[in-house]
Amino acid sequence: MIRGLLCVALSLILVTRASTASAASIVTEWLDQALPYAQEVAWEPTVGSRFFAILQTAIYDTWTAYDPIAVGVVSGTALKGQGGAENEANKREAISHAAFTVLRTFAPQHRRALIERMEELGYDPNAHTPPAEIGRRAAEAVLADCRDDGASEASNFADTTGYQPRTSGPPDAWRPIESFGRRQLPTTPQWSRVMPFSLARADEFRPIPPPAPGSAEWSRQIDVLIKTSGALTDTEKAEAEYWGIFGMAPAPELIEMTKFVSDTNDLRLDDDVKL
Incomplete structure (x- = not known):
């Protein structure tokens, strides 16, 4: 009886995994590729949110080239009608080149793995097809738009404000503590100066002071x-x-939740991009 139930349970698990795998779009496939890189090179909550914002904006702007209504966040309507026919194959290829371009920029140490991933998908990383060109152009435009956004990317996100935490005085500000024998360091104090990527201004939804x-x-x-x-x-x-289940920053956790929503609702490429 118990053995029979275990066999049924195992069968259900395999069926569920198979259906989830078949439901994945190229968007969630690239999210799977990006997640370990984000944990490695963009583990801070601030840098991680920027990492995924740039990746997803590049994917979205690429996709808008094939949509009759959508307008790119950075590219506007400049890419419309230049990526070849509006079909699934061209969208997949274009989005793959966009994701490849962003991830190669942010995680150059994984260049070989990224090239292999492109080849597994059936794409030449150096292709000059219309979809490949559109994906690269969209990604490069988003990367260029964010390069001088105040995050200090060129300096590995080092603080540019000269911030020094308090060591005494009223208890109304963050103070470092000793953790594992080392004094804590502040995370990207310059982030209040970063150009927002979804807000109209940095203080749009800022709560009142404590x-x-x-x-x-x-x-x-x-x-x-x-x-x-x-x-x-x-x-x-x-x-x-x-909220600590994934053991990482909020942005990767939200990506995992997004993938869950995608799988649960059996979303395909177009809806995954918009999600």
Whole structure:
């Protein structure tokens, strides 16, 4: 009986994996390729979000060349009608060249693996077909647009503000602590100066500042936090721990969730690009 149930369970797992694999579009395939690179070269939450924003914008702008309505984020309508016929094969090829171009730029140490991936997909990385040219042009335009966006990419995202954390004074700012025998360092303090890639301006949805240290509201919020933390149910604790499940920055976690939504809804290329 138990052996039979195990066989049924194993069969269901294999069927599920097979259906998921067959449902994947070229968009989610390139996300799978990009995720380990992001964890390696863009693990900080800020740099990681930029990494995926540039990759996905390049893919989106490439796709807009084949869509009668969509307008590229960077390219506008400049690529319209230049990528060959509007069909699945051309879109796949163009998107692959766009993703390849971005990832080769951000993770040059994986150039050989990226070339092999392109060849596995049936594409020549140096091809000059209309779809290949469109993908490269879209990616290069997005990369150029973000190159001087204030992130300090050329200096490996080093701080450009001269920021120094406080070591004393009111407890209303971040302070480094000793972690594993080393003093913590701030993550990209210059990010407030980075050109937004989806907001109209950097402070568009910025919340109001926290209450002043020692104020009545400051004390009230601390009291709420302590009482709430002390009364968490097992379910609520599990919900909190969920956010560390992938062990990486928020951007890769959101990409994993995006892939899940894509698989669950059996999305194809066009909808995956828009998602």
